[in-house]
Amino acid sequence: MDSVPLDHPKSSKELASLYGANISEDGIGGEEALRRFAEGYALATVTSDNPRSWAFVPVAPTKAATLFDLVVSASCISGTTWLEGAGAIFLENEALSWLASLAGLPAGAGGTFVSGGSAGNLAGMVAGREKARRLGKLTGKGAVLASADAHSSVTMAARITDVDVFLAEGDEMGKLTGAALRKAFASLSETDQKRIYAVFSTGGVTNTGIVDDLATVADFCKEHELWMHVDAAYGGGALIAPEVRHLFDGIEHANSLVIDPHKWLFAPFDCAAIIYADPTDGARAMTQEASYLDDVNKERDWNPASFAYHLTRRVRGLPFWFSLATYGVRAYREAIEQTLAIAEFCAQEIRRRPYLELAIDRELSVVVFRRLGWSDADYVAWSDKLLDEQVAFVQPTTYRGERMMRFCFVNPLTSQFDITEVLDTMAPTQI
Numbered sequence: 303m304d305s306v307p308l309d310h311p312k313s314s315k316e317l318a319s320l321y322g323a324n325i326s327e328d329g330i331g332g333e334e335a336l337r338r339f340a341e342g343y344a345l346a347t348v349t350s351d352n353p354r355s356w357a358f359v360p361v362a363p364t365k366a367a368t369l370f371d372l373v374v375s376a377s378c379i380s381g382t383t384w385l386e387g388a389g390a391i392f393l394e395n396e397a398l399s400w401l402a403s404l405a406g407l408p409a410g411a412g413g414t415f416v417s418g419g420s421a422g423n424l425a426g427m428v429a430g431r432e433k434a435r436r437l438g439k440l441t442g443k444g445a446v447l448a449s450a451d452a453h454s455s456v457t458m459a460a461r462i463t464d465v466d467v468f469l470a471e472g473d474e475m476g477k478l479t480g481a482a483l484r485k486a487f488a489s490l491s492e493t494d495q496k497r498i499y500a501v502f503s504t505g506g507v508t509n510t511g512i513v514d515d516l517a518t519v520a521d522f523c524k525e526h527e528l529w530m531h532v533d534a535a536y537g538g539g540a541l542i543a544p545e546v547r548h549l550f551d552g553i554e555h556a557n558s559l560v561i562d563p564h565k566w567l568f569a570p571f572d573c574a575a576i577i578y579a580d581p582t583d584g585a586r587a588m589t590q591e592a593s594y595l596d597d598v599n600k601e602r603d604w605n606p607a608s609f610a611y612h613l614t615r616r617v618r619g620l621p622f623w624f625s626l627a628t629y630g631v632r633a634y635r636e637a638i639e640q641t642l643a644i645a646e647f648c649a650q651e652i653r654r655r656p657y658l659e660l661a662i663d664r665e666l667s668v669v670v671f672r673r674l675g676w677s678d679a680d681y682v683a684w685s686d687k688l689l690d691e692q693v694a695f696v697q698p699t700t701y702r703g704e705r706m707m708r709f710c711f712v713n714p715l716t717s718q719f720d721i722t723e724v725l726d727t728m729a730p731t732q733i
């Protein structure tokens with residue numbers, strides 16, 4: 303086990319009783335504030351980069367990235383406009399170009415780093431709509447097509463922007479395909495068909511790790527002249543691994559692409575890339591107009607503020623860039639391959655245990671499985687117990703209406719022993 307313990311949450315009542323009020327007229331001093339944090343409150347936060355943290359989508363920042371996150375915070379660089387942050391933005395753009403090249407986007411593709419995949423999906427939704435409106439293809443309320451397995455932030459982005467989402471049913475694995483899109487499109491009224499301006503596809507579904515059939519999605523988008531957004535917030539790191547790269551075929555046709563280095567590319571939290579095949583699509587939709595910005599909005603290389611809903615921003619892509627520059631691409635490839643290998647090991651261990659059953663064939667680093675004979679409550683009780691006993695941090699999920707277990711691996715330090723020890727606690731004799 304990693305030496306940093308997992309820890310676990312406490313109730314707000316317990317936290318309130320730790321030290322009482324911390325904010326006072328005279329202040330408690332830095333040493334005391336730090337002591338209270340380190341000895342008290344920090345222990346009530348889960349160590350998300352622990353090698354046994356497999357709930358949701360965890361994080362596994364490299365030492366170099368973590369170190370440089372401190373440098374970024376201490377440097378007070380504004381990553382808003384080229385005028386203020388040129389040197390840092392240049393390096394962020396180098397990292398963005400590298401991500402774009404992994405996907406095979408055209409030369410010149412670019413965008414910016416936003417806070418997370420949710421912000422990236424919102425940007426894609428807005429940029430696609432703006433383009434459709436500008437070309438006169440959309441006049442009233444817009445709509446997009448997506449699969450039911452698309453991330454919840456896609457629905458949220460649609461709600462924020464007052465866009466409708468029409469669902470297309472995925473194939474037996476839940477993959478969004480061109481055929482599914484054609485069927486969903488055909489079932490719509492002519493008026494609704496005219497409102498569709500984009501398809502939101504996923505390169506690594508959060509719940510299952512499944513990658514949509516991006517090549518046929520791209521065909522469909524081409525047929526109907528629709529904006530193609532690919533949400534590879536979680537799965538995008540796998541673009542670097544030759545063994546699974548084929549799953550992403552077609553991603554090169556994306557108009558907008560989201561990849562979160564704070565998920566599976568070893569950056570600390572607050573690092574997601576939104577990349578446009580044609581960055582002017584993003585800038586047309588999201589450049590803020592204000593008299594005090596008039597001059598910086600004139601052609602000045604690259605203003606990250608223009609590529610998403612934000613103005614002031616820290617150069618949150620730099621920790622990722624620093625780590626990538628430090629260790630090199632090979633180290634990244636090997637680290638991704640290692641997590642894929644550990645996910646495969648987990649799948650094999652599940653297959654050979656009679657009390658466990660894989661729910662879906664693994665594509666990336668998410669493993670979804672059932673413990674035969676368990677009720678919904680058993681999954682919750684087991685997950686709670688594992689955290690209470692500091693064995694692992696896991697959370698159940700629901701897949702096709704059934705409660706089951708889901709592990710998501712992004713940490714190359716997760717060992718085979720970690721997996722077997724946790725799975726052993728599901729054995730009938732252990733209950």
Ligand SMILES: Cc1ncc(COP(=O)(O)O)c(C=O)c1O
Nearest residue numbers: 359418419420453455508535536
């Ligand atoms: C596929 C996908 N898209 C979007 C998101 C949202 O990303 P964030 O939590 O960084 O906003 C997630 C989060 O897990 C995700 O897996």
